[in-house]
Amino acid sequence: MELSDLRTFEAVARLGGMNRAAAELNTVQSNVTSRIRALERELGTELFRRHSRGVELTRAGARLLPFASKAAWVLAEARRAVLDDGFPSGRLDLGSLETTAALRLSPVIAAFTAAHPAVAVNLRVGSNEVLIGQVLEHSLDAAFVCGPVDHPELEAEVVFEEELVLARSAYADLDAPALADGARIIVKSPGCAYRDRFEAVLGAAGVREHAVLEFGTLDAIIGCVKAGLGVTMLPRSVLVAAEAAGDVVLEPLGGELAAVETLLVRRRGATGFSALREFLSYLRPVADGDGCGIAA
Amino acid sequence: MELSDLRTFEAVARLGGMNRAAAELNTVQSNVTSRIRALERELGTELFRRHSRGVELTRAGARLLPFASKAAWVLAEARRAVLDDGFPSGRLDLGSLETTAALRLSPVIAAFTAAHPAVAVNLRVGSNEVLIGQVLEHSLDAAFVCGPVDHPELEAEVVFEEELVLARSAYADLDAPALADGARIIVKSPGCAYRDRFEAVLGAAGVREHAVLEFGTLDAIIGCVKAGLGVTMLPRSVLVAAEAAGDVVLEPLGGELAAVETLLVRRRGATGFSALREFLSYLRPVADGDGCGIAA
DNA sequence: CACGGTTATCTCGTTCGGAGATAGCGGCTG
DNA sequence: CAGCCGCTATCTCCGAACGAGATAACCGTG
Numbered sequence: 001m002e003l004s005d006l007r008t009f010e011a012v013a014r015l016g017g018m019n020r021a022a023a024e025l026n027t028v029q030s031n032v033t034s035r036i037r038a039l040e041r042e043l044g045t046e047l048f049r050r051h052s053r054g055v056e057l058t059r060a061g062a063r064l065l066p067f068a069s070k071a072a073w074v075l076a077e078a079r080r081a082v083l084d085d086g087f088p089s090g091r092l093d094l095g096s097l098e099t100t101a102a103l104r105l106s107p108v109i110a111a112f113t114a115a116h117p118a119v120a121v122n123l124r125v126g127s128n129e130v131l132i133g134q135v136l137e138h139s140l141d142a143a144f145v146c147g148p149v150d151h152p153e154l155e156a157e158v159v160f161e162e163e164l165v166l167a168r169s170a171y172a173d174l175d176a177p178a179l180a181d182g183a184r185i186i187v188k189s190p191g192c193a194y195r196d197r198f199e200a201v202l203g204a205a206g207v208r209e210h211a212v213l214e215f216g217t218l219d220a221i222i223g224c225v226k227a228g229l230g231v232t233m234l235p236r237s238v239l240v241a242a243e244a245a246g247d248v249v250l251e252p253l254g255g256e257l258a259a260v261e262t263l264l265v266r267r268r269g270a271t272g273f274s275a276l277r278e279f280l281s282y283l284r285p286v287a288d289g290d291g292c293g294i295a296a
Numbered sequence: 297m298e299l300s301d302l303r304t305f306e307a308v309a310r311l312g313g314m315n316r317a318a319a320e321l322n323t324v325q326s327n328v329t330s331r332i333r334a335l336e337r338e339l340g341t342e343l344f345r346r347h348s349r350g351v352e353l354t355r356a357g358a359r360l361l362p363f364a365s366k367a368a369w370v371l372a373e374a375r376r377a378v379l380d381d382g383f384p385s386g387r388l389d390l391g392s393l394e395t396t397a398a399l400r401l402s403p404v405i406a407a408f409t410a411a412h413p414a415v416a417v418n419l420r421v422g423s424n425e426v427l428i429g430q431v432l433e434h435s436l437d438a439a440f441v442c443g444p445v446d447h448p449e450l451e452a453e454v455v456f457e458e459e460l461v462l463a464r465s466a467y468a469d470l471d472a473p474a475l476a477d478g479a480r481i482i483v484k485s486p487g488c489a490y491r492d493r494f495e496a497v498l499g500a501a502g503v504r505e506h507a508v509l510e511f512g513t514l515d516a517i518i519g520c521v522k523a524g525l526g527v528t529m530l531p532r533s534v535l536v537a538a539e540a541a542g543d544v545v546l547e548p549l550g551g552e553l554a555a556v557e558t559l560l561v562r563r564r565g566a567t568g569f570s571a572l573r574e575f576l577s578y579l580r581p582v583a584d585g586d587g588c589g590i591a592a
Numbered sequence: 593c594a595c596g597g598t599t600a601t602c603t604c605g606t607t608c609g610g611a612g613a614t615a616g617c618g619g620c621t622g
Numbered sequence: 623c624a625g626c627c628g629c630t631a632t633c634t635c636c637g638a639a640c641g642a643g644a645t646a647a648c649c650g651t652g
Contacts, residue, residue, distance in 0.1 A: 001371055002298045018599065031641055033600065043378050052598055052649035060378050067374030074370055075297055078363030082339050082356050152451070153565055268564070269449055314630065327610050329631065348618040348629055 001042060003075060006068040008035045009047065013065050017054035073138050080273055088275040089118035095131040095143030096123060097193060098218055100262050103237045104160050105144070112282045119275045127191030135265055141276055142266040146193030149265050159283055160262035162235035164197065166251040167242070169228035178251055184211040184230035186221050194260070198233045201257050222248070235260065297338060299371060302364040304331045305343065309361050313350035369434050376569055384571040385414040391427040391439030392419060393489060394514055396558050399533050400456055401440070408578045415571045423487030431561055437572055438562040442489030445561050455579055456558035458531035460493065462547040463538070465524035474547055480507040480526035482517050490556070494529045497553050518544070531556065 011021040012032060022029040040047050047061035057065065080090065096105055101123060113121055124131075124140065131143040136153060149156045166178050179202060187195045202210060213230055215221050218238060225232050226247040233253075242248045252258065264283065266276070307317040308328060318325040336343050343357035353361065376386065392401055397419060409417055420427075420436065427439040432449060445452045462474050475498060483491045498506055509526055511517050514534060521528050522543040529549070538544045548554065560579065562572070 001375065002300060003367075004298060006374075017597095019597080027640095028642055029599075030601080030643080034640085037600090043375065045378055047378075050599060054598065060381070063377045063380065064374055067370055067377060071299075071367060071370045071374070074363055074367045078302075078360055078367070079297065079339065081359045081363060082341055082343075084359065085356070155448070313628095315628080323609095324611055325630075326612075326632080330609080333631085346617095346630060350629070 001039065003071055005035055005039045006071050008032055009039060009061075009064065010068040010072070012036060012048065012055060013057055013061060013068075016056065020054075069137075076138070084273045084275075086274055087118070088116045088278040090273070090275060091120050091122060092275040092279060093122045093124070093139070093141045094279075095126055095134055095140040095145075097128070097131070097144060097146060097262070098125045098188070099162075099194070099235055099238050100144045100160065101125055102218060103235070104262070108279075108282050112279055115282075116275070116278060119278075121279075127189075128193040129191055132265060135267060138267070142264055142279075144262055144264055147261040147263040149263055153268050154265045155268045156263040156265040158261045159264045162237065162260045162262060164194065164201075164233050164253055164258045164260050165236045165239060166231055166233050166253060167222075167225050167239050167248045168231040168251070169226055170247055170249045172228050172249075174249060178231050179205040179207050181207055181209050182211070183207060184213060186213045186215065186224050186230040186232040188218075188221065189214055189216055194233060197257060197260065201233060201253060204255075204257060297335065299367055301331055301335045302367050304328055305335060305357075305360065306364040306368070308332060308344065308351060309353055309357060309364075312352065316350075365433075372434070373566070380569045380571075382570055383414070384412045384574040386569070386571060387416050387418060388571040388575060389418045389420070389435070389437045390575075391430055391436040391441075392421055393424065393427070393440060393442060393558070394421045394484070395458075395490075395531055395534050396440045396456065397421050398514060399531070400558070404575075404578050408575055411578075412571070412574060415574075417575075423485075424489040425487055428561060431563060434563070437566075438560055438575075440558055440560055443557040443559040445559055447561075449564050450561045451564045452559040452561040454557045455560045458533065458556045458558060460490065460497075460529050460549055460554045460556050461532045461535060462527055462529050462549060463518075463521050463535050463544045464527040464547070465522055466543055466545050468524050468545075470545060474527050475501040475503050477503055477505050478507070479503060480509060482509045482511065482520050482526045482528040484514075484517065485510050485512055490529060493553060493556065497529060497549060500551075500553060 008021060008025060011024050012018055015021050015024060018032040018036065019029045022032045025032065036047065043060075043064075045060040046058050047064060048055035049058055083090065105123065109121055109123065113119065124134075126134070128145045131140065131145050132149065132151070132154070134140040135143050136151075144159065145156075147156065147158065168174075168178050183202075185198060185202070187198060211230070213224065215224065218234070221232050221234070222239070222242050224230065226242065236250065239248060239250055243250050264280075266272070272280075304317060304321060307320050308314055311317050311320060314328040314332065315325050318328045321328065332343065339356075339360075341356040342354050343360060344351035345354055379386070401419070405417055405419065409415065420430075422430070424441045427436065427441050428445065428447070428450070430436040431439050432447075440455065441452075443452065443454065464470075464474050479498075481494060481498070483494060507526070509520065511520065514530070517528050517530070518535070518538050520526065522538065532546065535544060535546055539546050560576075562568070568576070
């Protein structure tokens with residue numbers, strides 16, 4: 001059982017056909033077939049059920065599939081570890097919630113890239129679930145997400161602590177309560193980590209009905225809040241600029257619903273290559289200076 | 297980078313020479329050399345420093361080595377997972393402290409093997425450190441050890457809780473304190489998990505000097521205690537037979553030093569093949585019936 | 593029934609890896 | 623210093639394995 005065998009197996013399983021797999025692997029169908037048959041012969045089990053539309057995994061094949069990816073990851077990490085001579089270099093794929101990226105990360109990443117030009121930092125913004133999934137499938141090295149995260153294959157540490165506050169237009173009726181039945185809340189697209197929290201806050205405030213306005217960017221949200229279209233809930237640091245400009249009014253939430261921790265999650269056991277280790281060392285002073293402890 | 301390349305690499309690194317590796321791999325030296333050179337060419341780094349006595353790993357080679365083992369493990373687990381059709385079968389390699397094996401495991405293993413004759417259960421007795429090391433290097437599937445265990449790559453659950461008690465000869469001067477300066481303690485060979493605990497108990501009791509007698513088996517220890525050669529500290533259940541026979545007198549310790557947890561440790565992320573999963577299900581009722589909760 | 597799409601099988605040519613012999617290097621020893 | 627021994631590097635030969643292409647067989651669909 002060689003790695004190339006597992007690669008073809010994985011491609012066939014993913015694409016559902018030997019022809020398609022052959023195209024992706026830059027070879028011809030007959031070779032894919034024979035490789036798979038050889039693998040089946042070696043393992044003594046059928047891995048695919050063949051039919052006229054392609055193939056589908058048998059139960060044994062389904063059990064093998066995760067190991068095919070795992071083996072590929074191991075080899076990829078091996079290659080990286082060999083080339084990693086202790087001086088940070090290569091790619092560093094990070095993920096982040098948009099709020100964290102906007103307010104916390106730029107100075108850290110700027111300082112890091114300045115000190116380590118050999119590292120190609122790649123920052124991808126996404127929602128909590130997507131980011132965590134990408135870390136798990138090795139598509140990201142680490143991600144800044146909204147805690148808590150509890151997954152056996154991940155380890156997380158708190159790097160920032162934020163205070164969630166309500167924001168509404170400075171030109172609205174400030175005597176009325178910000179949250180009432182029929183309030184219109186402005187949030188990011190589905191999957192936003194703060195959205196669930198917002199719903200919980202609404203529930204705690206006794207709001208049973210509310211309208212929702214969704215936007216893809218923070219700027220759009222804040223712009224709409226200014227314009228009085230509704231109320232939003234975001235980390236205070238995201239909103240201070242708008243508050244200083246006199247456009248929005250902030251209202252502290254209090255209670256434990258207001259505290260939100262930003263975690264850096266990464267795969268457990270990934271000892272960490274130089275670039276990631278070094279990046280962490282840039283991150284910790286920021287977090288400490290911010291008064292945030294690091295939890296193991 | 298194929299798996300066979302990593303296997304030859306691992307053999308060369310472990311044996312310190314291409315000739316020796318060739319002998320182990322049932323091939324000739326020239327092939328080993330060329331495989332290694334091809335690997336070095338592919339990775340763009342020297343993996344070995346050659347000299348007239350053999351080869352030694354470069355730093356890059358040392359970084360690669362752990363991944364070679366890891367890749368081999370992944371493939372071995374893949375093969376097992378494919379052949380594992382949900383009905384427990386194959387080998388199940390367990391490790392245990394001698395005390396646990398003697399008193400707790402026999403009924404569980406007996407019931408398990410009776411119900412699952414297709415599983416070849418293999419029980420190896422050893423000390424805490426050795427067992428944990430063997431679990432880490434995949435030489436054991438799981439091990440019963442003395443807690444607590446805190447290792448990022450292991451997960452543990454409490455399966456038994458024992459009470460440590462002092463035991464001394466029933467024919468000794470029972471009015472004198474069992475633990476005093478100059479006491480002779482009888483323990484297992486170095487590495488015994490209870491020994492450190494015993495030393496702590498002695499310290500807490502204010503004993504500054506004591507003699508040590510080491511034996512390899514529990515029977516020898518208990519025999520010597522009977523004979524009045526010294527005092528030992530073991531789980532109560534190991535000693536009840538001797539107490540009932542009237543040969544030894546047990547003395548509860550009290551305090552948190554007396555409580556000892558037996559953990560089942562296994563590698564994290566190893567989803568667990570059928571045999572191990574099934575064995576766990578045999579274990580849990582025993583632990584529960586014993587009044588011991590299972591901690592995740 | 594013909595057609596498009598699929599997998600299985602066969603053959604041919606190339607390539608890759610294993611076996612063996614030899615050369616070259618370095619240290620050790622008499 | 624010369625000879626020896628153990629090691630790695632390199633070369634050549636050969637067989638097995640792999641990739642490419644063509645063809646057959648199968649199935650569902652229009």
